[in-house]
Amino acid sequence: MDTLLRIDVGAAKGPSVNKEPIGAYAGMGGRALTSAVVAKEVPPLCHALGPENKLVIAPGLLSGTAAGQSGRLSIGAKSPLTGGIKESNAGGQAAQVLARLGYACIVLEGKPRNDDLYTIVITKDGVKIEVDNSLKMLGNYDLIDKLRKVYGEKAAYISIGPAGEMKLTAASIACTDMELHPTRHAGRGGLGAVMGSKGVKVIILDDEGCKMREPKDPEKFKAANKVWIEGLKKHPVTGGGLPSFGTNVLTNIINEAGGFPVNNFSSGQFAGASKISGESQAALMTARGGQPTHGCHRGCVIQCSGIYNDAQGKYLSKQAEYETVWAHGANCGIDDLDTIQMLDRLDDDIGIDTIEMGVTIGIAMDAGLIKFGDKEGAINLLKEVGKGTPLGRIIGCGAGMTGKAFGVERVAVVKNQALPAYDPRAINGIGVTYATTPMGADHTAGYAIATNILKVGGFVDPLKPEGQIELSRNLQIATAAIDSTGMCLFIAFAVLDQPETFQALIDLLNAFYGLSLTGDDVTALGKSVLTSERNFNKAAGFTKEDDRLPMFFTRDPIAPHNQVFAVKDEELDKVFNW
Amino acid sequence: MVIGGGPSRCAAGRSATIRLPPGDPAWGEALGLLQAGFLVSARIGLSARSFMRDILRFEDEYIEGAVSTVFIDSKPVDDIDAAVVVDGSLLALSAAMPGLVGAVMRRKSPYSSFRKAISYSSPLAGPKAEGRGEGLVRVKLFNSVMRDRGRDLLSRGILVAEAQARSLGAASGASSAVASGDEEGLVFLQVLEG
Ligand code: SF4
Numbered sequence: 203m204d205t206l207l208r209i210d211v212g213a214a215k216g217p218s219v220n221k222e223p224i225g226a227y228a229g230m231g232g233r234a235l236t237s238a239v240v241a242k243e244v245p246p247l248c249h250a251l252g253p254e255n256k257l258v259i260a261p262g263l264l265s266g267t268a269a270g271q272s273g274r275l276s277i278g279a280k281s282p283l284t285g286g287i288k289e290s291n292a293g294g295q296a297a298q299v300l301a302r303l304g305y306a307c308i309v310l311e312g313k314p315r316n317d318d319l320y321t322i323v324i325t326k327d328g329v330k331i332e333v334d335n336s337l338k339m340l341g342n343y344d345l346i347d348k349l350r351k352v353y354g355e356k357a358a359y360i361s362i363g364p365a366g367e368m369k370l371t372a373a374s375i376a377c378t379d380m381e382l383h384p385t386r387h388a389g390r391g392g393l394g395a396v397m398g399s400k401g402v403k404v405i406i407l408d409d410e411g412c413k414m415r416e417p418k419d420p421e422k423f424k425a426a427n428k429v430w431i432e433g434l435k436k437h438p439v440t441g442g443g444l445p446s447f448g449t450n451v452l453t454n455i456i457n458e459a460g461g462f463p464v465n466n467f468s469s470g471q472f473a474g475a476s477k478i479s480g481e482s483q484a485a486l487m488t489a490r491g492g493q494p495t496h497g498c499h500r501g502c503v504i505q506c507s508g509i510y511n512d513a514q515g516k517y518l519s520k521q522a523e524y525e526t527v528w529a530h531g532a533n534c535g536i537d538d539l540d541t542i543q544m545l546d547r548l549d550d551d552i553g554i555d556t557i558e559m560g561v562t563i564g565i566a567m568d569a570g571l572i573k574f575g576d577k578e579g580a581i582n583l584l585k586e587v588g589k590g591t592p593l594g595r596i597i598g599c600g601a602g603m604t605g606k607a608f609g610v611e612r613v614a615v616v617k618n619q620a621l622p623a624y625d626p627r628a629i630n631g632i633g634v635t636y637a638t639t640p641m642g643a644d645h646t647a648g649y650a651i652a653t654n655i656l657k658v659g660g661f662v663d664p665l666k667p668e669g670q671i672e673l674s675r676n677l678q679i680a681t682a683a684i685d686s687t688g689m690c691l692f693i694a695f696a697v698l699d700q701p702e703t704f705q706a707l708i709d710l711l712n713a714f715y716g717l718s719l720t721g722d723d724v725t726a727l728g729k730s731v732l733t734s735e736r737n738f739n740k741a742a743g744f745t746k747e748d749d750r751l752p753m754f755f756t757r758d759p760i761a762p763h764n765q766v767f768a769v770k771d772e773e774l775d776k777v778f779n780w
Numbered sequence: 781m782v783i784g785g786g787p788s789r790c791a792a793g794r795s796a797t798i799r800l801p802p803g804d805p806a807w808g809e810a811l812g813l814l815q816a817g818f819l820v821s822a823r824i825g826l827s828a829r830s831f832m833r834d835i836l837r838f839e840d841e842y843i844e845g846a847v848s849t850v851f852i853d854s855k856p857v858d859d860i861d862a863a864v865v866v867d868g869s870l871l872a873l874s875a876a877m878p879g880l881v882g883a884v885m886r887r888k889s890p891y892s893s894f895r896k897a898i899s900y901s902s903p904l905a906g907p908k909a910e911g912r913g914e915g916l917v918r919v920k921l922f923n924s925v926m927r928d929r930g931r932d933l934l935s936r937g938i939l940v941a942e943a944q945a946r947s948l949g950a951a952s953g954a955s956s957a958v959a960s961g962d963e964e965g966l967v968f969l970q971v972l973e974g
Contacts, residue, residue: 438846439878442924452882454815454922458872459885460854460898471854476816481923485808524879624881631894632881670893677880695878762854765897 203266203306203415204228207329209322211400212253212312217320217331224306229715231263233289233685234731235307236278240287241734243309246741250282250392251369251399253313259300259360259405260308262688266301266415268423269710270431273297273499274688275360275377275388283371283392283558283600284617284642286739289685290393293498293507294377294386295358297688300324302409314401319367322405323353326412337403339364341551341588342376342384345404350382353406359384361404363553366394368590370598372558373398376550379498379507385520386498386507389555390644391619392600418716426709433703434503439695444506445495449524449692450480452623457532460762461628463621464532465574466564467614470625470760474537478527483539484508491515504692510543519547522556528623529560534567535574545584552588554598559584561601561620569608612754617642617744626751626767627760633767634674638749638777640735670769675777682735683728687711729780736778746775795937795968796945798952802973806952810971811930813948814921817870819939819966824867824915828852828860831871836919838929847925848876848886855900856885858892863900867915874922934971945969 206227208220230238236258248254257279264272275297281288300308303324314320319338323330337345342363349359358378365373373394376384388394417423435441443451456462457475464472476482484494487510494508498520508521522530522543530536530545549556563580566572572579586594596607601620605613614621619642626633636643684691689707697704712719739748755767800806822835828850832838838847843860850857851872857863865871876886884894892899916939921930945967 438848438876438924439882443875444878446927447923449878451923452877452879454872454920455849455874455877455885456881458851458854458874458920458922459856459881459895461881461895476812479815479922481815481926482808482812485812489805489808628898629881629884629895630897631884631891635880673891673893692878694880695876695883763898768897 203261203301203304205305207305207308207324209308209310209329209331210312211310211314211320211402217314219329219331227306231265231306231686232260232274232276232688233278233291233682234727235260235686236276236289237287237731237735237738239307239309240278240280241738244280246280246738247743248280250280250285250396253311255280255396255399257310257393257396257400258307259310260306261297261301263686264710264714265297265688266299267417267714268414268501269427269714270434270501270503271690271693272688273501274685274690275300276685276688277375277388277393279393279396280742281391281393281642282369282395284619286617286640286642286742286744287735288391288393288641290375290388290390291685292375292377292386292388293502293690294379295499296360296377296407298499298501299358299407299409301415301688302412303407304412308405310397310400310402313399318401319403320401322402323408324405325408325410334403339367342553343551346378346382346384349404349406353408355382356410357406357408359404359406361553362394362397362402363551364588364590365552365554365598366398367403368595368598369395369398370554370587370595371395371603372555372562372598372600374549374553374555376553379520380500383517383520385550387550387553387555389557391642392555394553417714419713422713423710426706426713429702430706430710431503433696433700433706434693437696437699437703440504440692444504444692447480447484448494448506448508448521450478450483450522450527452524453479453527454481456528456624459628460760461625462528462532463614463623463625465535466533466561466568466612467625467760468612470628471762472532472537475532477537478531478539478542480524483510483521483527486539487511487521492521494521502690504690506692512540519543519550522546525623526556526560529557530563530580533560533564534580536577536580538577541577541581544581548581548584548588552584554587557622558600558620559587559597561614562597562604565601565604565610565613566597566608568612569610571608614752614755615643616751617748619643625760626755627765628763630765630767630769631670631674633751633755634670634769634774634777635678637751637774638674639678640732640739671773671776675780678732678777679725679728681728682731683724686727686731732778749774749777794942794965795970796949797970797972798949799972799974800952804952806948809948809951810934811926813938813940813944814926814930814933816944817918817920820917820919821914821939822917824865824869824913824917826865828857828863828865828871831865831917832860832873836929836933842928846875846928847873849874850887852900855898856892856895857900858888860887865917867917870918870920872920872922873925875924877923931973935973937968937970939966940969941965942967
């Protein structure tokens with residue numbers, strides 16, 4: 203994995219392929235690598251859809267190895283949605299396959315000279331780029347159905363749907379799962395539009411004839427992997443809650459806490475929560491012959507991503523995740539799982555971010571375009587996006603754009619990216635992360651990682667709650683580091699609670715690369731990723747005033763707790779003081 | 781006092797028993813009653829821990845090891861010995877949950893500062909508040925707590941709205957087991973395996 207694959211789609215004689223040694227980017231993977239390339243090679247003031255922007259696709263440091271849970275793919279660029287740097291990651295098969303093919307990353311750069319649509323096929327024998335305009339405006343499902351007949355069942359596919367081709371700023375990039383469903387998306391920040399601006403419809407990765415990546419110290423690696431997998435299996439969240447109920451197990455809890463935004467962030471509890479909860483979803487999936495416990499890629503130990511069948515027992519979509527169930531459900535006043543799952547399928551097919559779409563449809567409902575709870579109306583609005591009607595293009599450009607177009611003040615965005623499924627008025631601490639992360643409002647930016655074990659920014663006494671600012675800082679640092687390993691973020695719990703599992707992760711890295719990393723090195727890595735991302739944003743014109751929540755969060759209390767977001771601006775400005 | 785005993789039965793206008801074979805899909809709906817919330821007529825003024833142990837019959841190890849997330853009236857609880865269950869309380873019980881916010885909600889979470897504005901603060905000292913007579917408490921069981929303890933509670937009986945009991949009766953094909961009447965009224969419902 204020491205080769206950088208550079209594809210210039212604007213080269214004079216059509217797209218050119220260049221394989222380079224990894225050079226200055228050696229030792230980086232995942233988010234560390236995508237952000238390093240973007241920060242170094244993309245002019246911060248460029249247009250996100252212009253020739254100067256680059257789309258960087260990188261597996262994690264441990265992807266393509268036997269390490270459990272290591273199949274996360276990072277995709278980075280300047281975001282057309284936020285105007286800042288972006289890393290969005292996805293599960294599915296692609297990271298493992300790309301890593302086994304020996305590539306540390308793919309960089310798509312330049313601007314195509316005409317409207318042709320390209321397929322890029324990468325095998326052990328090389329890289330083939332072809333024009334295939336028959337694929338234009340195909341949804342991701344039809345696209346993969348067509349391609350799998352040509353390229354087979356074993357390949358992994360990274361693709362865009364119509365939203366990416368139309369360069370809508372909420373467009374996502376899809377990765378296929380084990381069954382070749384295009385269900386795992388780098389959803390946030392409109393990176394699908396950047397892929398569309400490069401004229402690339404799909405990247406097909408086939409690792410036939412390639413071997414599993416070999417560790418420097420196979421014995422130590424094997425031993426660490428055993429401890430690692432045991433740790434994931436024995437923890438109640440990674441070994442119990444997530445496999446049994448999926449991430450949507452959170453619906454009941456966040457609703458109970460009054461932090462579950464309803465009807466475009468106008469209330470914090472949803473009367474229909476138990477109808478759309480992970481518990482109800484899992485029961486329905488089982489009754490219909492679906493599979494609640496299922497992984498999104500080979501080597502996933504936790505297996506949070508089930509298969510959802512319709513009432514006839516036919517595959518409809520993957521088990522919608524918590525954020526999707528919230529966005530298309532409670533935030534739109536919809537308490538019907540079949541509708542939410544249909545919206546999830548449409549999002550995946552059109553190739554658009556589920557969180558952004560749920561928040562945007564909520565805003566359209568607030569504007570009176572359709573009523574809250576209108577199931578058919580929500581489905582129709584999303585179909586407009588897929589068709590590219592003028593209304594669909596507004597919706598497909600996200601919450602900020604739609605709020606402006608329809609004169610809605612209550613638009614829950616930071617850096618123009620929609621807030622995910624936790625109301626910062628009930629849970630002030632997450633508002634600190636939403637406001638300050640360089641990524642725009644993002645719940646994964648400060649995920650629960652072992653700040654105690656890492657001792658990021660000093661030891662945190664579990665019995666003495668630290669300030670929200672310090673914790674948000676520490677969590678963001680630790681998350682940036684984990685995002686670079688290629689590990690799915692859901693490892694967080696086992697790592698948080700079980701020091702030996704955290705140590706096993708460090709041991710995996712050390713045994714694989716022949717290193718002797720410590721927790722301090724991991725901290726330093728996280729800090730350097732965040733620093734380069736913040737510097738990019740600053741050069742792109744972001745100021746501290748961009749690190750704020752919309753004012754309604756500090757003004758309008760939310761039921762049932764009647765709280766507002768009360769963290770002062772001066773406090774927010776301290777998050778990155780290190 | 782345990783649920784299924786006299787007061788719970790008395791608080792209901794009527795009672796119903798539904799039998800479900802072990803693999804019956806209607807178990808999904810039966811367990812769903814527990815996540816939506818049911819009523820328990822019980823001694824009040826108990827600490828959250830005592831309520832779980834004495835009323836819901838959870839063992840100490842289960843409370844300590846599995847019930848990591850507790851809400852009273854939508855407020856996340858840190859100290860289950862100091863938190864008091866009173867007449868009209870809503871007690872929600874869950875296992876440890878994923879994600880940052882899942883961690884934030886846990887009892888004694890190192891991230892509890894993230895939700896300090898909504899955390900439960902006990903108005904009364906737990907033990908002193910015990911023994912204040914009977915009252916109605918609303919209980920919700922989520923995720924693995926629902927899965928682990930649900931069938932036991934259902935077999936001992938819970939108080940639910942009559943409409944809920946009838947819906948389950950219909951799903952199980954035993955609609956006649958639940959008499960029709962006032963939709964708002966409470967039914968003491970027992971769901972038994974077999
Ligand atoms: S835990 Fe879930 S999201 Fe993570 S790799 Fe497994 S199935 Fe995919």
